[in-house]
Ligand SMILES: Nc1ncnc2c1ncn2[C@@H]1O[C@H](COP(=O)(O)OP(=O)(O)OP(=O)(O)O)[C@@H](O)[C@H]1O
């Protein structure tokens with residue numbers, strides 16, 4: 536359970552859940568590495584209580600156009616740290632990793648200009664980085680995935696151990712969760728694929744959604760209620776702190792660990 540990915544529909548709360556997971560794992564004694572694999576997460580560093588964003592790893596390969604060439608067989612591992620067989624977080628140059636109180640963040644890449652082309656190179660870089668990322672006994676990596684399912688097509692999950700699928704109370708989110716569940720179970724196995732409910736307004740809705748997901752053979756690891764403190768932190772770009780959400784999340788951590 537060393538590399539955990541958080542995926543789901545756009546806006547369902549992937550980054551919020553990734554931040555709750557990062558804080559919770561840190562509280563339980565793990566050194567946490569958050570991998571921002573989504574180019575639409577400009578505020579993730581703030582949610583995690585970090586002062587600044589790291590430079591995207593894409594810079595280490597000379598931009599999107601060089602990703603495939605960098606990982607081609609002819610490339611020389613002594614020339615680029617990202618092509619080493621094993622990458623330890625300590626090996627990364629300082630501008631590519633930021634840290635506070637046991638939580639570190641790396642970022643794969645961001646779209647910088649229009650007409651840059653598709654996001655495939657970023658998916659490839661995520662996949663290669665996660666494959667080579669070598670974690671110590673007390674380290675975990677939490678990957679905040681891009682919305683939707685394309686990352687499965689790009690093989691980003693090939694070295695992931697567990698997948699958390701965030702489900703908000705909407706038809707679209709439930710439909711997408713079913714697709715993701717099938718793809719994730721094929722990569723990491725049924726036992727390591729969970730759904731987590733988020734932004735749920737009442738116990739009644741939790742029960743209804745839990746019922747529906749379980750009827751479709753999806754395991755539900757927990758439910759995080761709609762929380763005005765979380766909403767407010769996200770609105771103001773503040774570190775995510777909420778007693779209620781953290782308490783809801785304790786049960787998720789108990790099961791996950
Ligand atoms: N438990 C919660 N309670 C209240 N509001 C929440 C909760 N979780 C998420 N939100 C709201 O939903 C918004 C989207 O959350 P978040 O940024 O985590 O989603 P995301 O899935 O990462 O989005 P994206 O696909 O854009 O990366 C937040 O800005 C916040 O307003």
Ligand SMILES: [Mg+2]
Nearest residue numbers: 549550575576
């Ligand atoms: Mg996000």
